Amino acid sequence: MKPVYAHVDRAACIACGLCQMLAPKLFDYDSEGIASYHPDGNTGTKPVDPADLIDLKIAFRRCPTGAIQHSEQPFNDQQK
Numbered sequence: 001m002k003p004v005y006a007h008v009d010r011a012a013c014i015a016c017g018l019c020q021m022l023a024p025k026l027f028d029y030d031s032e033g034i035a036s037y038h039p040d041g042n043t044g045t046k047p048v049d050p051a052d053l054i055d056l057k058i059a060f061r062r063c064p065t066g067a068i069q070h071s072e073q074p075f076n077d078q079q080k
């Protein structure tokens with residue numbers, strides 16, 4: 001299985017809280033409710049634990065703005 005990396009485009013997040021409700025282990029929020037991918041500090045550089053892939057995909061599909069991203073390649077740190 002290829003590694004999967006995840007990242008939240010924080011500029012696209014509207015702080016709806018849905019991803020934290022669906023996948024509390026994977027998403028965290030700042031004081032304004034803007035989400036980030038918690039396991040690697042939203043750098044998108046650490047492969048998602050295979051056990052968490054289903055929760056990631058559920059949150060990805062339900063995010064109303066498409067702010068949750070995933071890729072088989074690591075995300076560039078400058079996208080934080």
Ligand code: SF4
Pocket residue numbers: 008012013014015016017018019020033034035062063064065066067068
């Ligand atoms: S579901 Fe999307 S818009 Fe809502 S808090 Fe999570 S990343 Fe932000």
